[in-house]
Amino acid sequence: MNGDTTKKSTPYTVPIGPVHPALKEPVMFNFLMEGEVVKSVDFAPGNVHRGIEWMGMRRNPVQIVHLTDRICGICGIVHSLSFARAVEQIAEIEVPPRADYIRTILHELERMQSHLLWAGVAAHELGFDSLLFLTWRVREQSMDLIENLTGNRVNYGIVQIGGVRRDISNDQILLIEQGLAYYRGLLDQMKTVFLDDSTIRMRCRGHGLLSYRDAQLLCAIGPTARASGLAMDVRHDYPYCAYGDLDVQPVLPPQEFGGPQGDVYDRIIVRLLEIAQSIDIIQQCLDSMPAGEVLWEKKLPKLLSILKKAHGEAIGRVEAPRGECMHYVRMDGNDAPATWKVKASTYSNLMSWIPMLKGEQLADVPIIVASIDPCMSCTDRVTIIRNGSADDLTKEDLTQLSREKTRRFSRC
Amino acid sequence: MVRLPMMTELLRQLFKKPATNAFPARYLPPSVTTFLHKVALGEAAINPPMPVPPKFRGKITYDRESCIGCQLCLKVCPAHAIEFLPTTKRVRIYVAQCIFCSQCNDICPKDCLHMTDEFLLATENRFADCQIVE
Incomplete structure (x- = not known):
């Protein structure tokens, strides 16, 4: 028998996705494999486009702020805060200090639950399901706190243009302090369970490497960038809400773990240390919380008429658990904003998959893909559909489309 | 040296009650709709939800x-x-x-x-x- 006819040609392609058990959210991967090793990789997002921006163009900012809650199931506060901050800058609304502190507390509680959720998912991707259940049980405490403060587990609906919709009572402050004490007691155990474990160390140390230079070139953000040694954090570089008053430093992998190396293990370290940082920030907020109003304008009809008159454009920047989240809003004196553009944090981190996955084994793909904490449904803003099929537009296609349009215009 | 810090926690979990509130029933009924009908008729009892x-x-x-x-x-x-x-x-x-x-x-x-x-x-x-x- 001739060996050449049965032998598969190398490198061969392995498609994974758009819907695949190893991926938590839909994204299409194409791996060029040589044996078990990934030679090169390409991916195509855009499978969960929902048209939220389109809905926003037909609604006023007070309605949109609740729509932004639903961009992401985890980053509810992040998106609504980012949008609210953009609109507040346009309409020159000054948020009362107490509202800023409440926003900060909720923002950090959300970061804690998001990082714990991620840690559980990472454990699951490593095949360590008992750790997943342990982490998610621990996460419940922060979910219960958020539920108590906002009235809902997800889709909080607490941020309003010009403040927050609910004040934090003294009883609730006690509850928050109890929650913080619970997490303080658990932190050491969490660190031991995640970082001392031989299995996790073997699977994560030295895998999914993103060098300092690559992180810079690919504009990585958030914990992904910090694990590669980039000291960047919007809370520190461009303070918003109450962060200007607080002591916030970007969390980098410490020297005791060998400094920043940019692998999956470092991303676990950064996220675990950020939970500790969030506890510290919430404590600082509780200690120095000012009294006063929580809304700039209590009467909603008045707020609506002020927003209707607003002219201008602004960007709201917020450090989401996954990195910087940005909302661009332009208002031109109508009910609805003229433009509303959302840049979710995962969008900037997607490209770092390519250097991370190169040279890794197929079995390491799930944990490396999960290590940037991808949130595809936040990210997907554009889907191009022509003649009933969704495909990519190349530069030539765009030029061709542009020429056809000019011709159409010149004809009439 | 292989270190497995989860082992002690796992052994401890064996003697703990589950953290999940089994709602609406302890075991998944074959049909939830039929089960809820039965609850309305008073034939079955519902496991109360969290407050x-x-x-x-x-x-x-x-x-x-x-x-x-x-x-x-x-x-x-x-x-x-x-x-x-x-x-x-x-x-x-x-x-x-x-x-x-x-x-x-x-x-x-x-x-x-x-x-x-x-x-x-x-x-x-x-x-x-x-x-x-x-």
């Missing part, structure tokens, strides 16, 4: 008598779940479309919209009587 948080936003209630038909709630509803009926000058709320933000409660000048603690709202028909508040 709702304070100021929880559940199904909306509407005080038709004190409403003045100002239509302000329509302006702030993100989901377009409120419909104005011009003949009676009152509103109709579609619970299936409501996203429970309670913004209409905030803007109502007559305080005739409120959120209740009711959260078991799923049905097969989105226009069923229980899904429309008017």
Whole structure:
């Protein structure tokens, strides 16, 4: 028998996705494999486009702020805060200090639950399901706190243009302090369970490497960038809400773990240390919380008429658990904003998959893909559909489309 | 040296009660709908849900008598779940479309919209009587 006819040609392609058990959210991967090793990789997002921006163009900012809650199931506060901050800058609304502190507390509680959720998912991707259940049980405490403060587990609906919709009572402050004490007691155990474990160390140390230079070139953000040694954090570089008053430093992998190396293990370290940082920030907020109003304008009809008159454009920047989240809003004196553009944090981190996955084994793909904490449904803003099929537009296609349009215009 | 710090925690878990509240029944019934019918008839017992948080936003209630038909709630509803009926000058709320933000409660000048603690709202028909508040 001739060996050449049965032998598969190398490198061969392995498609994974758009819907695949190893991926938590839909994204299409194409791996060029040589044996078990990934030679090169390409991916195509855009499978969960929902048209939220389109809905926003037909609604006023007070309605949109609740729509932004639903961009992401985890980053509810992040998106609504980012949008609210953009609109507040346009309409020159000054948020009362107490509202800023409440926003900060909720923002950090959300970061804690998001990082714990991620840690559980990472454990699951490593095949360590008992750790997943342990982490998610621990996460419940922060979910219960958020539920108590906002009235809902997800889709909080607490941020309003010009403040927050609910004040934090003294009883609730006690509850928050109890929650913080619970997490303080658990932190050491969490660190031991995640970082001392031989299995996790073997699977994560030295895998999914993103060098300092690559992180810079690919504009990585958030914990992904910090694990590669980039000291960047919007809370520190461009303070918003109450962060200007607080002591916030970007969390980098410490020297005791060998400094920043940019692998999956470092991303676990950064996220675990950020939970500790969030506890510290919430404590600082509780200690120095000012009294006063929580809304700039209590009467909603008045707020609506002020927003209707607003002219201008602004960007709201917020450090989401996954990195910087940005909302661009332009208002031109109508009910609805003229433009509303959302840049979710995962969008900037997607490209770092390519250097991370190169040279890794197929079995390491799930944990490396999960290590940037991808949130595809936040990210997907554009889907191009022509003649009933969704495909990519190349530069030539765009030029061709542009020429056809000019011709159409010149004809009439 | 192989280190497995989870082992002690796992052994401890063996003697702990599960953290999950088994709702509505301890074991998944073959059909949840049939089970809930039986609960309504008093033939089966439901495992109670966790208590709702304070100021929880559940199904909306509407005080038709004190409403003045100002239509302000329509302006702030993100989901377009409120419909104005011009003949009676009152509103109709579609619970299936409501996203429970309670913004209409905030803007109502007559305080005739409120959120209740009711959260078991799923049905097969989105226009069923229980899904429309008017």
